[in-house]
Amino acid sequence: MSIAEIVDKHGNHRENLLNILHDIQDFTADNSLHQNDLQQLSQIMCLPVSEIVGTASFYTMFSLQPRGRHVIRLCESPPCYIKGADNILRALEQKLGVKVGQTTQDHMFTLETTSCLGVCGVAPAMMIDEVVYGNLTEAKVKTIIDEMMRQSA
Ligand code: FES
Incomplete structure (x- = not known):
């Protein structure tokens, strides 16, 4: 779907920008927003590129950097931290072979942290794409990742 078609689908109004950015990002192979797409969007919507980039940068669900097919967001706010989120983070890093902010070599997962x-x-809790997982243990996160890998195989 082209940028123009996505704008047409939602309506060319400033209040539809978030939904438009969601669709644009969903259609990319690397789960991110590309500069050339945002420039094209700027022309179609008659909005400054800086405003579009500012909006995309403000919300953590958007990325201007390439990401994996699935984005893991582990909560690191105090209630989760007290319940052992740091151990969960180490288990995720070990299982995936990446650090926070990195994407696995097969481009399947990007590991991020988030607030509450x-x-x-x-x-402790995490979100993978739109699904929330709670009462996490080190064993449970490994099982979740294994299951997702099995489903994509
Ligand atoms: S502090 Fe982690 S979900 Fe609220």
């Missing part, structure tokens, strides 16, 4: 996901009652 709003599910502190099941801390």
Whole structure:
């Protein structure tokens, strides 16, 4: 789908920018927003590129850097930290072979940290794409990653 088609789908209005950016990002192979697409979007919507980039930079669900097919966001806010989020992070890093901010060599996972996901009652918690996982243990995250790898094989 082209940028123009995505804008047409949502309507060429400033208030639709987030939905438009979501769709543009979803159509990229590397789960990120590309500079040339944002420039094209700027022309179509008659918005400054700086405003579009500013919006994309503000929200953690958007990335201006290439990312894996699945984005893992581990909560590192105090309630999750107290419940052992640092151990979960080490388990994820070990399982995936990457550090925070990096993408696995097969481009399947990008590992990120985030602030509160709003599910502190099941801390420690993480989100993979749009799915929240709570009451995490080191064994549980390894099982979740194994299952996702099996499903994509
Ligand atoms: S502090 Fe982790 S979900 Fe709220």
